[in-house]
Amino acid sequence: MRRVLDTLYDGAAGLAALFLLGLLTMVLLAIVSRLWHFMVPGIDAYAGYLMAASGFLALAHTFKRGEHIRVTLLLNLLQGRWRRALELWALAVSTLLAWLFAFYAAKLTWESWQFNDISTGNDATPLWIPQLGMAVGALIFAIALLDELCLEALGRQRPKASAEALRNE
Secondary structure, eight states: HHHHHHHHHHHHHHHHHHHHHHHHHHHHHHHHOOOOOOOOHHHHHHHHHHHHHHHHHHHHHHHTTOOOOOHHHHHHHOOHHHHHHHHHHHHHHHHHHHHHHHHHHHHHHHHHTTTBBBOOSSTOTTHHHHHHHHHHHHHHHHHHHHHHHHHHTTTTOOOOOOOOGGGOO
């Protein structure tokens, strides 16, 4: 099961990286189109769609690698059972909120598809297409939080936070 979940997180991160390359392509195309005086309809909207999808799809991978910013001021003051209880509480609340967000993101995507909702820009993109990246990313993030909650509840060690966050520049 661990291998399947890690593959899911890594696959979502790979897809996020591809969307970032698409974003780079959109930005470069916008620059070139201005220099050569031609217009690509909806390029700004597509760049935004790719950025949003990339951000959401990278959430789970980033979280599982300990790279999310965490406010640990109170957590670092506690020891033993109290620290573990606060950690479990925080993970449980985060998991609940993530599942609610994933549910409503999926619901929004479904309703956009049902009502044939399209963007108001000149690209007229069906909105369920860019919303799908958000919904899938939110779902994978909710799975990652549930995974982490189960690991913590079973007493398995969480990966240590990145040392990058500890550096002051």
